[in-house]
Structure formats: structure tokens, C-alpha cells
Amino acid sequence: xxxxxxxxxxxxxxxxxxxxxxxxxxxxxxxxxxxxxxxxxxxxxxxxxxxxxxxxxxxxxxxxxxxxxxxxxxxxxxxxxxxxxxxxxxxxxxxxxxxxxxxxxxxxxxxxxxxxxxxxxxxxxxxxxxxxxxxxxxxxxxxxxxxxxxxxxxxxxxxxxxxxxxxxxxxxxxxxxxxxxxxxxxxxxxxxxxxxxxxxxxxxxxxxxxxxxxxxxx
Amino acid sequence: xxxxxxxxxxxxxxxxxxxxxxxxxxxxxxxxxxxxxxxxxxxxxxxxxxxxxxxxxxxxxxxxxxxxxxxxxxxxxxxxxxxxxxxxxxxxxxxxxxxxxxxxxxxxxxxxxxxxxxxxxxxxxxxxxxxxxxxxxxxxxxxxxxxxxxxxxxxxxxxxxxxxxxxxxxxxxxxxxxxxxxxxxxxxxxxxxxxxxxxxxxxxxxxxxxxxxxxxxx
Amino acid sequence: xxxxxxxxxxxxxxxxxxxxxxxxxxxxxxxxxxxxxxxxxxxxxxxxxxxxxxxxxxxxxxxxxxxxxxxxxxxxxxxxxxxxxxxxxxxxxxxxxxxxxxxxxxxxxxxxxxxxxxxxxxxxxxxxxxxxxxxxxxxxxxxxxxxxxxxxxxxxxxxxxxxxxxxxxxxxxxxxxxxxxxxxxxxxxxxxxxxxxxxxxxxxxxxxxxxxxxxxxx
Numbered sequence: 001x002x003x004x005x006x007x008x009x010x011x012x013x014x015x016x017x018x019x020x021x022x023x024x025x026x027x028x029x030x031x032x033x034x035x036x037x038x039x040x041x042x043x044x045x046x047x048x049x050x051x052x053x054x055x056x057x058x059x060x061x062x063x064x065x066x067x068x069x070x071x072x073x074x075x076x077x078x079x080x081x082x083x084x085x086x087x088x089x090x091x092x093x094x095x096x097x098x099x100x101x102x103x104x105x106x107x108x109x110x111x112x113x114x115x116x117x118x119x120x121x122x123x124x125x126x127x128x129x130x131x132x133x134x135x136x137x138x139x140x141x142x143x144x145x146x147x148x149x150x151x152x153x154x155x156x157x158x159x160x161x162x163x164x165x166x167x168x169x170x171x172x173x174x175x176x177x178x179x180x181x182x183x184x185x186x187x188x189x190x191x192x193x194x195x196x197x198x199x200x201x202x203x204x205x206x207x208x209x210x211x212x213x214x215x216x217x218x
Numbered sequence: 219x220x221x222x223x224x225x226x227x228x229x230x231x232x233x234x235x236x237x238x239x240x241x242x243x244x245x246x247x248x249x250x251x252x253x254x255x256x257x258x259x260x261x262x263x264x265x266x267x268x269x270x271x272x273x274x275x276x277x278x279x280x281x282x283x284x285x286x287x288x289x290x291x292x293x294x295x296x297x298x299x300x301x302x303x304x305x306x307x308x309x310x311x312x313x314x315x316x317x318x319x320x321x322x323x324x325x326x327x328x329x330x331x332x333x334x335x336x337x338x339x340x341x342x343x344x345x346x347x348x349x350x351x352x353x354x355x356x357x358x359x360x361x362x363x364x365x366x367x368x369x370x371x372x373x374x375x376x377x378x379x380x381x382x383x384x385x386x387x388x389x390x391x392x393x394x395x396x397x398x399x400x401x402x403x404x405x406x407x408x409x410x411x412x413x414x415x416x417x418x419x420x421x422x423x424x425x426x427x428x429x430x431x432x433x434x435x436x
Numbered sequence: 437x438x439x440x441x442x443x444x445x446x447x448x449x450x451x452x453x454x455x456x457x458x459x460x461x462x463x464x465x466x467x468x469x470x471x472x473x474x475x476x477x478x479x480x481x482x483x484x485x486x487x488x489x490x491x492x493x494x495x496x497x498x499x500x501x502x503x504x505x506x507x508x509x510x511x512x513x514x515x516x517x518x519x520x521x522x523x524x525x526x527x528x529x530x531x532x533x534x535x536x537x538x539x540x541x542x543x544x545x546x547x548x549x550x551x552x553x554x555x556x557x558x559x560x561x562x563x564x565x566x567x568x569x570x571x572x573x574x575x576x577x578x579x580x581x582x583x584x585x586x587x588x589x590x591x592x593x594x595x596x597x598x599x600x601x602x603x604x605x606x607x608x609x610x611x612x613x614x615x616x617x618x619x620x621x622x623x624x625x626x627x628x629x630x631x632x633x634x635x636x637x638x639x640x641x642x643x644x645x646x647x648x649x650x651x652x653x654x
Contacts, residue, residue, distance in 0.1 A: 079567055
């Protein structure tokens with residue numbers, strides 16, 4: 001068994017890194033779409049994409065007073081962003097944006113699941129109370145998008161589109177804490193919590209679930 | 219005397235805590251009103267209310283590099299917010315919003331007085347120069363509202379409504395520093411500075427005072 | 437030589453401080469203009485000007501986890517701002533704003549050059565990888581303006597005006613790192629990098645250079 005589990009863990013780790021890369025690209029692409037809508041120039045596109053991809057984790061680390069940031073430790077990501085964004089501006093004509101938005105829904109759902117689990121775990125390991133740890137998971141997964149919309153001078157989509165998104169990150173965060181409390185190892189807790197959150201997100205898109213608004217909102 | 223003062227102090231402390239709770243609820247309610255105007259969903263409502271209530275103190279603590287935040291140390295407040303906001307969405311129909319806005323003016327004025335005094339004291343104890351300490355008092359009392367408006371994609375009300383609000387926090391901060399410099403104990407300095415600031419705010423609402431704008435603004 | 441270089445350095449230092457003061461005033465004035473456009477009151481004007489002047493460096497220091505901020509260490513600047521902004525509101529009628537915007541282009545270009553070099557140097561000395569140091573130089577020089585526009589509920593000008601501005605700060609940052617890597621002393625590297633960045637900015641204004649946008653943006 002001792003021989004098998006590390007190998008599962010290691011192939012899971014490869015899987016996790018692939019998911020993380022894919023999800024980060026999806027988050028950056030959401031920034032690209034938002035920046036294209038507002039007709040930003042090349043600097044605006046790079047900044048908004050970068051903030052969409054790394055803003056959530058950065059804000060969490062500022063709140064937790066943790067350094068270095070992900071993009072400082074792995075600064076190759078900054079290079080990747082600075083090369084891919086202008087490339088996308090050249091290769092992706094604006095009429096493709098609606099298509100792009102549709103295409104990133106699936107990796108974005110993986111990002112939601114993975115980053116809310118990772119964010120909650122990070123905050124919990126930093127000694128935060130459970131409810132704060134879950135909140136930090138939401139910040140990690142959702143606030144890149146909030147900051148993206150603020151930089152584009154738009155009302156944050158996750159505050160106003162009445163889709164279950166942050167609410168699912170909330171569920172995912174508690175799931176992770178519950179699984180860990182039951183003694184599951186971190187890699188397994190993250191995988192299960194992330195997978196369930198992602199599945200719920202994909203299901204909610206397919207089913208068109210929507211959150212309740214104000215009672216007499218006509 | 220030694221027997222009397224602690225008892226005054228202790229009943230003042232109970233009074234202070236009550237004021238703080240009431241003021242925090244007023245700040246959160248201002249977020250609720252702003253979120254209702256923008257028809258945010260339940261996640262947006264919780265976030266905007268939370269930022270309105272705790273954003274000012276959190277920003278001050280980030281600037282002062284101080285941890286833990288109030289809502290991390292007292293994480294029951296996060297729970298309270300997550301329960302009360304959806305409840306308010308159910309119980310408070312949108313036509314009540316104008317009424318709510320009027321109703322929170324008085325506790326909000328208490329919040330202004332209390333939080334500018336507490337914020338200035340905190341920053342002063344952290345070794346900030348006087349003018350910076352007063353600025354931190356303003357950040358504590360006013361920037362929850364500024365961040366609330368930014369998250370709602372509105373021009374910050376306190377920047378543009380020409381009412382004396384932050385200006386009164388400025389006066390209150392200096393008052394606190396002056397009283398402390400004259401040797402008054404902290405609890406008394408806070409109480410006096412907060413009370414005067416709150417009174418000035420209530421007076422300014424009643425009298426309709428307004429700040430000067432640009433000279434030829436027609 | 438030993439007698440001459442310090443004297444060059446010392447007169448350069450006087451020159452540098454003058455440039456820094458002038459550039460900071462130009463940044464603050466850009467806040468003043470933005471605040472006037474949105475008809476902000478006296479508190480809004482002071483805050484937006486202050487954020488335009490010091491927001492970039494403050495954000496950089498938050499990201500680098502460095503304290504004290506410039507305006508905490510040199511708190512006389514806060515006083516200067518609180519006195520000059522209301523004065524400007526009285527003396528500068530709104531019809532002069534277009535003129536002011538034109539008049540601050542030159543000191544603003546000096547600010548761009550100086551602050552991108554200083555910011556990059558600061559971050560590099562704090563141990564950041566090169567690409568992150570250059571990014572911090574951009575944050576220092578450009579994000580005061582971004583935060584100014586966010587507080588005014590506008591789309592950030594540097595993201596959307598298609599002028600080379602942050603792109604020049606990017607060039608200036610790499611120039612500084614290159615010069616330092618070739619063994620030039622810091623004061624000389626800063627002076628050369630700042631001067632070239634500023635010259636490029638002035639040239640780009642005069643020539644009306646513009647950044648490419650999205651391919652089919654009609």
C-alpha cells in the first residue's frame with residue numbers, strides 16, 4: 001500500500017498541476033474577454049488578465065499577510081501572461097469573444113473548485129477560524145473576477161448575475177474542512193472538495209440554476 | 219474614587235460595546251441598501267454589507283500592517299452577517315429601502331464618531347505621526363462606505379455628496395489627540411471625541427449643511 | 437575624482453529631489469483634474485489627489501510588505517496636500533481644467549520616468565525577480581493613476597487611452613536593471629533610465645504615438 005499511495009498521489013499531483021494551469025489560463029481568458037469588451041489597449045489587457053488570474057490569491061495573501069505571492073515565486077507566469085495576451089489580441093478577433101466566453105466555462109469551473117479548496121486549506125493552515133478560512137477560499141476563487149470587473153469599471157459579475165458561483169465555493173470550502181476533520185489527507189480532501197464543487201458548477205450552468213434576489217424585484 | 223471610576227469605566231465599556239454593535243449594524247445596513255439598489259444577488263449583498271461594515275477597519279489594519287483583523291478575531295460577526303443579510307433580503311421589501319436609509323442615519327452618525335476616534339487612537343498607539351493617525355481614523359470611519367460604493371460600481375457617496383462627513387471625522391480625530399495630549403484617559407477621550415463628532419453629524423443632517431464645491435460649478 | 441563624484445552626486449540628489457517634488461505635484465494635479473470633472477467635494481478632491489500622488493508607491497509597498505509608507509515617513513506631504521487641494525479649488529476655476537491637464541503633461545512625464553526607475557530599484561533591492569521588479573516599477577509609476585480613476589468611477593485612462601505610458605515604464609524598468617547589471621552606480625542608472633523614459637514619453641505625446649488595439653475593432 002505504501003508503494004501505491006505515493007504513486008497515486010504523484011499522478012494526482014501531475015493532474016492537479018495540469019488542472020491548476022488550465023484553470024489559471026481560464027481565469028486569465030476571462031480577463032481577456034472583459035478587456036476586449038471595454039476595448040482596452042495592450043497594457044490594459046495584460047493587467048486585467050493578470051488580475052483575473054492572480055488577483056484572488058494575491059488578495060488572500062495580503063489579508064493573511066503571507067509572502068511571497070504565487071506570481072513572485074513563479075515569475076515565469078508573468079512572462080507567460082505578457083507573451084500570451086498580446087498574442088491573443090492578434091489571433092482572437094473580437095467576434096470570437098462570445099465563443100471564447102462559452103469555451104472557458106468548463107476550465108473556469110475547474111478553477112472555482114480547485115482554488116476554493118486550496119484557498120480554504122491555505123487559510124486554515126495559517127490558523128484562521130473555519131468561517132474565515134472558507135471566506136478566504138471564496139476570496140481566492142472569486143475575487144480575481146471581482147477585481148477584474150472593478151478594473152474594467154463594471155459591476156462585479158459574481159455579485160449580480162444571480163448564478164450560484166461564490167455560493168458553491170462556500171460549500172466547497174466547508175466540504176474541504178469537513179473531510180480534513182475526518183482525517184482524510186490533504187491531497188484527497190482537496191481532490192474531493194474540488195471535484196464536487198466543479199461538478200455542482202457545471203450542473204448549475206447546464207440546469208440554469210439561479211439565486212434568489214430581492215422579494216419584490218420586478 | 220478608585221472604586222467609582224472603574225465602575226464608570228465598566229458601564230461606559232458596556233455602553234461602548236453597544237454603540238459599536240449598533241454602529242456596525244448601521245454600516246452593514248448601508249451596504250444592504252446599496253446592494254438592493256443595484257439588485258445584487260445574495261452573495262453580492264453579503265459581500266457589500268460585509269465590506270461596508272468591516273472594510274474601513276480592515277483597510278486601516280492593512281495600511282498599519284496589523285493583524286488579526288477584527289472579523290478574524292471575532293469571527294462570530296461573519297456568521298451574523300451571513301445569517302442577517304439573507305434574512306433582510308426576505309423581510310425587507312425594496313420599497314422599504316428609502317425608509318431604511320433614513321432609519322440608519324442616526325446609528326451611522328454614532329459609527330462615524332466612534333470609529334474615527336477608535337481608528338485615530340489605534341494608529342496613534344501604533345506610532346503614527348498625528349496627521350497620519352487622524353487620516354487612519356478617517357479611513358476607519360469612512361472607507362467602508364467608499365469600498366462599498368466601489369464594489370457597487372458607483373461614485374463614492376462621501377466624495378461627492380457635499381455633506382460634512384469625513385470632514386467631521388477629521389475634527390473628531392484631532393479632538394481625540396488633543397484630549398489625550400491633555401492627559402485624559404483613553405476611554406474618556408474616545409467618549410468625548412466620539413460624542414462631539416456624532417453630535418456635529420446629527421446637527422449637520424438636521425441643518426442641511428453642505429461643503430463648498432468648485433467655484434464656478436454651474 | 438573622489439572629490440568630484442560626491443559633488444556631482446549631491447547636485448544630482450538636489451536635482452532628483454526637485455524632480456520628485458515636481459512629479460508628485462503633477463500626479464496630485466492629475467487627481468485634482470479628475471476630481472473636478474466628477475464635481476467631487478473637498479474631501480473627495482483631497483482623497484483622489486492624494487491617491488493619485490501616493491497610491492502607486494503605497495500599493496507597491498503593500499505588495500512588497502514594506503513599511504513605513506513614503507507619506508507616513510514624510511507626513512508633511514499630507515499637510516501640503518490638505519492645504520493645497522482646497523486652495524486649488526478656490527483659485528482654479530473649472531474652465532482652467534483643460535489648460536491644467538495640458539500643463540501637467542511635462543512634469544507627469546518626469547514622474548513616469550523617475551518613479552518607474554525608483555520603483556524597479558526598490559523592488560530589486562527587496563529581492564524580487566527581474567520581471568517582478570519591473571512590474572513593481574510600473575505599479576509605482578502608473579497605479580496612482582489607476583486608483584485615481586477607480587475612486588472616480590471611471591475606466592482607468594492608462595488601460596484604455598492607447599497611449600504608450602505603462603509600456604514606457606516597462607522599458608524604463610528594464611533599462612535600469614540593465615544599467616545596474618553593467619556595474620553603473622544606482623544614482624547614475626536611475627538618472628539615465630528616468631531621462632530616457634521621460635524623453636520617450638514626451639516624444640510619444642508630440643508624435644501622437646498610439647498602441648495597437650484589437651484587430652477588428654471598428
